[in-house]
Amino acid sequence: MDKTYQPQDIETRIYQNWEQSGYFRPSGEGTPYSIMIPPPNVTGSLHMGHGFQDTIMDVLTRYHRMAGCNTLWQPGTDHAGIATQMVVERQLLEQGETTRQELGRDAFIEKVWDWKEKSGGTITKQLRRLGASPDWSRERFTMDPGLSHAVQEVFVELYNEGLIYRGQRLVNWDPKLHTAISDLEVVSEEEDGFMWYFRYPLADGSGDVVVATTRPETMLGDTCVAVNPDDERYQDLVGKEIALPFCQRNIPVVADDYVDAEFGTGCVKITPAHDFNDYEVGQRHDMPLINIFTADAKINEVAPEAYRGLTREEARKQIVADFDEAGLLVKVEPHKLKVPRGDRSGVVIEPWLTDQWYVDAKTLAKPAIEAVESGDIQFVPKQWENTYFAWMRDLQDWCISRQLWWGHRIPAWYDDQGKVYVGRSEEEVRSKNDLGDRPLRQDNDVLDTWFSSALWTFSTLGWPEETPELKTFHPTSVLVTGFDIIFFWVARMIMMTLHFKREVPFHTVYVHGLVRDGEGQKMSKSKGNVLDPIDLIDGIDIDTLVEKRTTGLMQPKMRAKVEKKTRKEFPEGIGAYGTDALRFTYLSLASTGRDIKFDMGRIEGFRNFCNKIWNAARYVLMNTEGHNCAQDGSENYELSLADRWIISRLQHTEKTVAEAVSSYRFDIASQAIYEFIWNEYCDWYLELSKPVLWNDDSPEALKQGTRRTLIRVLETALRLAHPFMPFITEEIWQRVKTLAGQSGESIMLAAYPVASDEKIDPEAEANIEWLKSFIDGIRTIRGEMNIAPGKPIPVLLRNASELDQSRLNANSSTLLSLAKLDTATVLASDEVAPMSATALVGDMEVLVPMAGLIDKDAELARLDKEITKLEKEVARISGKLNNQGFVAKAPEAVIEKEREKLAAAELAFKKLGLQRDEINSL
């Protein structure tokens, strides 16, 4: 074995073996356990969020697989309508300088499929690098025939039930992408703008009103002006008419509660066709809808000629100028306002009147709310349930049609009268409706991507067929997801699944945090602070990293800044830490309810941990290979105290890990594994094994027991750690399994360790604790008194109880060896000790004679420090115990504990004080 762990040599080889051997497939036996991957965009690539999320799912999957469950992790990808279409459109422009319109629908879709074939494998390849173990043979894509069939079925069914309908109303229109988008796809951010105050003259010439607006251009579509009914200033105006400037139209003044008298002038211009609130007001007062925009958000032919063809921005300028010129511009004020933009296009969204398809979300929401209320679905952490409820209880109907080409085309056909027929195919529609050969035209729109993702838990399992997989693995066990798609995806999955399967899609929703950079910033390409999980696995040199981060930046100005920051943060680039270190880092940071700042210090620490495991294995193999490790089932071995101790500690660790995984506390689980392997197995057990194995006088039975324990505890710890760090554990396991009496092809198919209470040995633990505190005491004296670690020293033991003496006798060779002692001599009660440095092990004093080794003043200083500490401790506890309230009200056990602590502290205080006086007097 190499002296250091080299992950890159082994990871790919091991992964290929796993996948080719079919180990990722469900075993077909045991309790079903299933997880559906949140399908990433098919043409996307792996980012840190995926890395985090998929590591968690893989831990759960590997854990349950090893625990004997019939485990399915279902992989797949999403067609990501808008995102993918945009990418391909951009490529068309760059390569051939054509638009999709020039190309035509069918040819364009073909291009998208080409692109999907070409780049669709990227993210799944990267997932493999992460060690993910989904059943790739079952990989699905949301536009596969089977899933498309499910989509069609759901659409037709919902339509027949009246839960999908077509309607004309205001939608969020993206003037760049030329499609409607749902409320969720609109992001509103505060931006600096202006508030314009315009004077609108009354038609009868008797005066005017002043309206305030942030969108002057919409005045072309005004149909009335509204005031608050209780606003005394404007009582007389209600019912009068206004001559709308530049438009040759008169519009009425109406009274409506919507208007806040305090805001602006208290007079609001109402544009029902271009504002959601105005739409409502318009409905209440029976106002017409005057649409003044084209699909590009340019002024259309309904508006006065002077403005036609202008963009929104141009029209705004022109109209403000015209008001100014007409003397009707009262004032302009700077004003902060929330501007709605499309999450994909980034352009300002226009409320626009169109025909769209809607899902009656309110009806579907009711059972979905109940499922969470009743606990059929539980969120972890629980507080997300509030978010879910808040949204679900105020749900608007879901606009599901998109004016795109890439996606599931809506299964609706129109005849020449414009009458709509919904069905699974044109043939079905024709025959069911007796349409003969009347011309039919299919709806041009496609469905929102989230419509198909909403069916993911059951469509991937073959629905609407009642497949065996569907029966076995649905409902799924847990959904692992980020909070950002609770509304987009989780809620809609719950609604759809309850409606069509009459059961929940999953029992638990584990909501994890966002992965941020070391400074807590969101990682984004435009900030140039993105870390690629693959770079953390393989490493990357600084120039390549800078190149990667600075290409494709939106603002060229950022380039220098990003480069500088990157070079400062990673002067040497990024080292190759390996997959296991990366996974362990994610997991150790995965405490609930909080975002994670990715800390490079952590991943380096866990790379070192991998190396530690590797070298521990080297030591174990050196001492077991070619030796009798009692692996043949013979009973001719004897377990030492250390053996019993480490076996006992292992049981505790197994318990902790099991509890932690079942409560999704991967940080606790990974820490327990880390501490066991490093602080107990390596730091103490391996050291304790040396005196046994290296001493020619040790009985063979004891050596066999030690070898057996060395190899078996290592082998068990590997299985315990395997879900967390799959590669290194497999690599080592293959070398140790036979010696440990295990067979089997792969660690990932081996049984997960289960704690056994009989192996917990409190006596062994107490004895080793005694031994450790003895050794630690000596080491502290050595460390603080600058005695060379290797220099053998004699120690004297004062006030040793019978138990101390028997422990000493039982462990003297270990003790002498680990503490590098010359001798350890028990003093009789009347014996006088020479001047010594002191360590306390319980009541026993361990004395290191100072002669020639220790400076008197140094030891005095050391004792003083100890004594001061103890003094404070004594004062603190006795204060507590003298408090009548404490003694009267605290539980007896707590009081008893305090008394014991006080006694121990007082004793130590007294002993060290005497020792101090003794040294001082010499």
Added chain:
RNA sequence: AGGACUAUAGCUCAGUUGGUUAGAGCGCUACCUUGACAUGGUAGAGGUCCCCAGUUCGAAUCUGGGUAGUCCUACCA
């Protein structure tokens, strides 16, 4: 405007139903090439648990009020 979350060592984070000497990793200091590992070992320094008040015998932990930060939802033209 409403709501959620966060605040603990220089940095990144644990701290289970109130009872610890408040912990880990990284970083820092000193010493150590001891036959698994310098990606290591041993010892050590380092904390007003954001602030104020309250409940309690006892508060990092519970309550109220602040402060700072992050995020979500809804928005006034």
